[in-house]
Amino acid sequence: MVITISRQFGSGGREFARRLADALGYSYWDNEILTKCSQEGGIDEAYLQHVSQHGLANFYSSTIATRFSGRINNSLIQSAEATGQLCSTLRLIAQEDNCVIVGRAADAILGDLKPLRIFVHADRASRLRRCLDRCERKGEVETEKDIEHKMKTIDRGRERFYSLFSERKWGERENYDLCINTSGKVIKSLVPAFCVFVNELEKKS
Amino acid sequence: MVITISRQFGSGGREFARRLADALGYSYWDNEILTKCSQEGGIDEAYLQHVSQHGLANFYSSTIATRFSGRINNSLIQSAEATGQLCSTLRLIAQEDNCVIVGRAADAILGDLKPLRIFVHADRASRLRRCLDRCERKGEVETEKDIEHKMKTIDRGRERFYSLFSERKWGERENYDLCINTSGKVIKSLVPAFCVFVNELEKKS
Numbered sequence: 001m002v003i004t005i006s007r008q009f010g011s012g013g014r015e016f017a018r019r020l021a022d023a024l025g026y027s028y029w030d031n032e033i034l035t036k037c038s039q040e041g042g043i044d045e046a047y048l049q050h051v052s053q054h055g056l057a058n059f060y061s062s063t064i065a066t067r068f069s070g071r072i073n074n075s076l077i078q079s080a081e082a083t084g085q086l087c088s089t090l091r092l093i094a095q096e097d098n099c100v101i102v103g104r105a106a107d108a109i110l111g112d113l114k115p116l117r118i119f120v121h122a123d124r125a126s127r128l129r130r131c132l133d134r135c136e137r138k139g140e141v142e143t144e145k146d147i148e149h150k151m152k153t154i155d156r157g158r159e160r161f162y163s164l165f166s167e168r169k170w171g172e173r174e175n176y177d178l179c180i181n182t183s184g185k186v187i188k189s190l191v192p193a194f195c196v197f198v199n200e201l202e203k204k205s
Numbered sequence: 206m207v208i209t210i211s212r213q214f215g216s217g218g219r220e221f222a223r224r225l226a227d228a229l230g231y232s233y234w235d236n237e238i239l240t241k242c243s244q245e246g247g248i249d250e251a252y253l254q255h256v257s258q259h260g261l262a263n264f265y266s267s268t269i270a271t272r273f274s275g276r277i278n279n280s281l282i283q284s285a286e287a288t289g290q291l292c293s294t295l296r297l298i299a300q301e302d303n304c305v306i307v308g309r310a311a312d313a314i315l316g317d318l319k320p321l322r323i324f325v326h327a328d329r330a331s332r333l334r335r336c337l338d339r340c341e342r343k344g345e346v347e348t349e350k351d352i353e354h355k356m357k358t359i360d361r362g363r364e365r366f367y368s369l370f371s372e373r374k375w376g377e378r379e380n381y382d383l384c385i386n387t388s389g390k391v392i393k394s395l396v397p398a399f400c401v402f403v404n405e406l407e408k409k410s
Binding site: 119121123171172173174176177178179180181183185186189190192193194196197200201203204 | 324326328376377378379381382383384385386388390391394395397398399401402405406408409
């Protein structure tokens with residue numbers, strides 16, 4: 001069973017994914033995907049991070065891009081190699097074990113495996129609140145304006161990255177089995193229900 | 206606790222709502238709303254049905270519209286009276302008991318009560334299949350073309366009706382706490398998870 005979790009920045013989707021994986025005893029993949037992908041394909045992890053955050057490699061600093069050892073310095077080809085490697089790595093992960101995969105267009109890339117596709121979202125105020133709380137816990141200083149900017153640009157990057165693998169639009173209801181609105185909800189309290197949901201699906205398959 | 210269920214035609218949303226209400230021991234309101242609304246406000250039930258299916262009363266046959274006993278024959282005013290009565294009736298229902306309410310823009314009308322808002326949808330092929338199966342069970346004859354036409358016009362009517370009560374768009378992910386995609390799923394198997402979800406919410410409140 002593969003569960004893919006796409007999420008708006010600040011929606012608590014990552015926390016939900018982590019807790020769901022723990023509760024189900026599934027392996028959990030978020031940034032770990034990039035580390036594995038880098039190990040498998042010898043591609044710079046920071047470069048993979050950049051591609052998966054922005055969708056396009058063209059704007060990537062050539063300083064970092066040339067860290068590719070012995071690879072040609074053409075950003076389109078590099079980006080194609082990186083996304084190709086990401087596909088292979090995601091497939092490996094999905095074959096190894098029951099898993100929860102966060103982001104990286106995994107729902108589109110692994111579409112033929114019929115993953116359970118979840119999208120986690122929340123209203124603007126709720127996402128802002130969650131981000132501010134996180135900053136406070138971490139002792140970081142970010143203004144509301146900074147966070148609003150991040151919310152916009154990060155989600156735009158995710159949307160762009162998704163469009164490399166799908167004709168469909170990132171975040172559109174039709175592409176997911178479940179869309180969960182976390183506005184005003186405690187993430188922890190959502191997990192038991194979705195464990196039951198997954199267990200029912202497992203019974204059927 | 207009020208649960209509102211909006212649904213695409215053929216998505217199995219009504220079956221889901223009925224089963225969820227049964228499992229939770231909540232009262233169930235679908236066409237029953239119109240009967241109650243008619244009793245409370247002395248408004249013709251067929252007229253209420255028409256308004257809630259089409260969103261506008263303007264096109265309503267004057268023959269039926271004049272069945273309003275002693276009311277003026279102005280379709281806009283009639284429609285305003287009908288929608289006003291619907292609001293009052295929904296509020297009565299919500300105050301009486303824990304309930305599951307299907308359609309009738311209840312999520313928008315009862316928005317201040319913070320209902321759990323669920324939208325049930327499915328892909329076209331899956332909705333068509335579900336409708337054809339239902340016809341077969343009932344011994345009715347409908348062509349695929351008939352059903353496709355119904356799917357389109359009924360959902361367009363729901364969208365239009367919804368717009369009488371909300372600036373937001375019917376079916377848009379942001380307006381719901383949960384969007385459930387029933388494509389390829391057995392409705393019955395979805396219910397236990399959402400009972401857990403509701404129980405967790407009840408604990409919190």
